[in-house]
Amino acid sequence: MTRKTTVAALVGNPNAGKSALFNALTGARQKIANYPGVTVERKAGRLLLPSGEPVELVDLPGSYALDAASPDEEVTRKVIMGEQEGQARPDVIVLVLDSSNLEQHLVFAQEVIELGRPTVVALNMIDLAERDGLTLDPAALEAALGVPVIPTVAVRRRGLTELAAAIAEARERPEAAHPAPRPHVTLPERRMLAHQMATAAILSETARHRIHARMDKVLLHPWAGPPILFALLFVVFQAVFTWATPFADGLEALVGGLGDLAKQTLPESLLRDLLTEGVIAGVGSVVVFLPQIVILFFFILTMEATGYMARAAFLMDRMMAGVGLSGRSFIPLLSSFACAIPGIMATRSITDPKDRLTTILIAPMMTCSARLPVYAVIIAAFIPNTRVGPGVGLQGLVLFCLYVAGIIGAMLVALVLRRSVTKGAASGFIMELPKYQLPTVKDLALGLWQRAWIFLRRAGTMIFTVTIALWILLNFPRAEPGQDQIDASIAGTMANGLAVVLEPIGFNRDMSLAIIPAMAAREVAVSSLATTYAVGAEDEEEAAMALGAQLRTRWTLPMALAFLAWFVFAPQCLSTIAVARRETNGWKWPAFMLAYLFALAYVAAGITYWTAIAAGLG
Amino acid sequence: MTLDQLPIGTPARIAQVDWPALVPEEARRLRALGLDEGARVTLAYRGVFIGRDPLAVEIGRMTVAIRRVHARAMQVEPLAEKTSA
Numbered sequence: 001m002t003r004k005t006t007v008a009a010l011v012g013n014p015n016a017g018k019s020a021l022f023n024a025l026t027g028a029r030q031k032i033a034n035y036p037g038v039t040v041e042r043k044a045g046r047l048l049l050p051s052g053e054p055v056e057l058v059d060l061p062g063s064y065a066l067d068a069a070s071p072d073e074e075v076t077r078k079v080i081m082g083e084q085e086g087q088a089r090p091d092v093i094v095l096v097l098d099s100s101n102l103e104q105h106l107v108f109a110q111e112v113i114e115l116g117r118p119t120v121v122a123l124n125m126i127d128l129a130e131r132d133g134l135t136l137d138p139a140a141l142e143a144a145l146g147v148p149v150i151p152t153v154a155v156r157r158r159g160l161t162e163l164a165a166a167i168a169e170a171r172e173r174p175e176a177a178h179p180a181p182r183p184h185v186t187l188p189e190r191r192m193l194a195h196q197m198a199t200a201a202i203l204s205e206t207a208r209h210r211i212h213a214r215m216d217k218v219l220l221h222p223w224a225g226p227p228i229l230f231a232l233l234f235v236v237f238q239a240v241f242t243w244a245t246p247f248a249d250g251l252e253a254l255v256g257g258l259g260d261l262a263k264q265t266l267p268e269s270l271l272r273d274l275l276t277e278g279v280i281a282g283v284g285s286v287v288v289f290l291p292q293i294v295i296l297f298f299f300i301l302t303m304e305a306t307g308y309m310a311r312a313a314f315l316m317d318r319m320m321a322g323v324g325l326s327g328r329s330f331i332p333l334l335s336s337f338a339c340a341i342p343g344i345m346a347t348r349s350i351t352d353p354k355d356r357l358t359t360i361l362i363a364p365m366m367t368c369s370a371r372l373p374v375y376a377v378i379i380a381a382f383i384p385n386t387r388v389g390p391g392v393g394l395q396g397l398v399l400f401c402l403y404v405a406g407i408i409g410a411m412l413v414a415l416v417l418r419r420s421v422t423k424g425a426a427s428g429f430i431m432e433l434p435k436y437q438l439p440t441v442k443d444l445a446l447g448l449w450q451r452a453w454i455f456l457r458r459a460g461t462m463i464f465t466v467t468i469a470l471w472i473l474l475n476f477p478r479a480e481p482g483q484d485q486i487d488a489s490i491a492g493t494m495a496n497g498l499a500v501v502l503e504p505i506g507f508n509r510d511m512s513l514a515i516i517p518a519m520a521a522r523e524v525a526v527s528s529l530a531t532t533y534a535v536g537a538e539d540e541e542e543a544a545m546a547l548g549a550q551l552r553t554r555w556t557l558p559m560a561l562a563f564l565a566w567f568v569f570a571p572q573c574l575s576t577i578a579v580a581r582r583e584t585n586g587w588k589w590p591a592f593m594l595a596y597l598f599a600l601a602y603v604a605a606g607i608t609y610w611t612a613i614a615a616g617l618g
Numbered sequence: 619m620t621l622d623q624l625p626i627g628t629p630a631r632i633a634q635v636d637w638p639a640l641v642p643e644e645a646r647r648l649r650a651l652g653l654d655e656g657a658r659v660t661l662a663y664r665g666v667f668i669g670r671d672p673l674a675v676e677i678g679r680m681t682v683a684i685r686r687v688h689a690r691a692m693q694v695e696p697l698a699e700k701t702s703a
Contacts, residue, residue, distance in 0.1 A: 222664065
């Protein structure tokens with residue numbers, strides 16, 4: 001008789017090291033999707049039992065208790081109880097405990113064990129506990145809890161085989177058909193028990209976690225902490241520009257070479273033009289930004305993995321409170337620098353609904369990685385690569401200013417919103433500051449690979465489609481001899497109509513043309529410009545010019561600056577709007593978001609343009 | 619003395635918490651994190667600028683960030699011994 005695939009679920013407090021354990025147990029064979037109906041991420045992977053039999057392992061969101069407070073915790077409760085749609089009830093529960101935080105984590109652990117289901121405890125991060133001067137006795141804990149306890153170190157792959165064996169064994173244990181009626185245990189009683197169990201399991205304990213205390217002394221210092229945070233963020237943005245350059249140049253050369261190759265080998269035809277002008281010029285111009293996106297995500301993932309992200313939230317809380325938000329909003333907003341979609345999804349950890357709504361509404365103003373290609377192309381074309389100080393380039397500085405403009409805009413909008421449409425009680429801030437940890441290369445690499453793959457898939461599907469559609473709109477109907485192809489085309493006609501509205505803020509026809517398809521994804525603006533100038537080129541030599549050079553001959557500096565200002569604010573991404581709709585359960589707030597962001601973008605671009613003209617930059 | 623008035627680094631016991639003064643959701647979260655009557659806590663850090671908000675409280679081997687409003691609802695009794703910091 002074959003039986004259905006066993007399902008095991010990783011359950012535990014936040015910061016118990018569940019994700020690292022999940023990565024170690026399943027390797028790169030992971031599937032990330034959403035639970036139906038809710039936007040909580042479902043992470044599942046395959047774990048092999050010693051017998052070679054595969055088990056589906058699900059990583060559940062961290063919880064402090066089974067009586068759910070946030071949507072994340074609600075999913076954890078439902079999955080454990082077998083009430084979550086689209087998820088089989090787990091056969092085995094793998095309870096993950098942080099070895100150096102036993103007393104805390106044993107409170108939730110008792111609640112889970114009381115369910116009477118086959119359970120295995122992973123005494124995780126035991127190496128960190130040892131580093132902190134704790135010596136633990138897993139056998140004593142096993143006796144106290146009544147379920148198998150396996151010491152593990154996810155990052156060093158210690159205890160993983162033992163854990164897999166324990167899961168296989170736990171599966172065979174019959175589940176109590178009718179679990180004993182749960183004795184009514186109160187929270188103080190559980191806490192008392194947790195204290196007793198932890199004390200019994202700790203063989204020896206030396207002075208407290210010194211390293212963390214010492215690091216926090218500097219990083220959370222009232223005066224030293226914030227400058228360190230800002231310096232770090234500045235380094236991130238400089239790195240995004242400078243470290244990526246050699247890789248981006250390499251990719252650009254590759255794309256150019258590919259285009260030349262296609263031109264030489266294929267006979268001259270409309271199909272060849274589609275391939276070179278549409279596919280290679282369009283998609284290629286977006287793919288060259290992969291190095292920058294990888295670098296940005298590298299910093300964000302590192303800050304998360306080391307535990308510094310929570311410190312950043314702590315440091316930012318006072319400032320966020322000034323505009324009516326809390327430090328909790330800082331994490332979704334910082335993630336929005338990579339992409340507003342995970343950022344908006346991360347707002348689910350904000351318990352106050354008004355707070356959460358405000359954060360969702362301002363998240364699109366954080367400069368996401370999709371704007372980076374746009375900024376990068378324009379900055380590289382119009383801002384001279386000079387040094388304004390030791391290690392500080394003018395291009396990096398302008399990029400930094402664009403990021404700051406988005407942040408200041410977001411803060412001002414939050415301030416206004418919290419006093420008008422999202423008025424409510426001031427929000428609180430309660431958050432665990434996890435231990436500092438060295439990130440592991442493997443977890444980091446896996447996270448980067450997932451992000452890079454999402455970007456490439458977007459380039460390969462959505463951007464690919466939009467670029468081809470635009471190329472067709474640009475090429476038909478064909479121009480009469482002597483007529484400009486773009487003016488004759490459908491896209492040109494549309495852009496000429498839009499240009500009437502956008503002319504007062506300095507936009508020319510090509511810029512108006514670029515922002516239409518950029519609604520699908522911001523970086524498409526770059527591929528659109530590339531395709532437009534490739535189609536519009538009057539001879540081969542002009543067509544071969546790099547996009548930057550093309551822009552320099554066709555745009556003035558005030559126009560370029562206005563274009564940048566537009567992209568700081570404009571809601572140029574339909575996926576973000578769609579996610580906002582899902583997260584706010586209706587069209588009201590996304591519609592509001594679209595309206596206010598377009599208004600801001602228009603005003604900002606206009607002010608920038610006319611200021612630059614007045615300053616004589618034109 | 620309330621928790622926000624506790625000198626940094628002095629261990630104390632939470633004697634009484636004015637739960638009705640707190641938002642129910644937040645009260646639940648604080649309790650889930652172990653910030654409850656009888657808990658041993660140490661104030662580790664105070665935030666930046668005026669208001670000196672938020673606070674970082676050490677409870678067991680965990681550090682929890684809370685706002686001053688929360689700390690103000692918690693009556694504490696300083697314990698005699700000093701930490702070895």
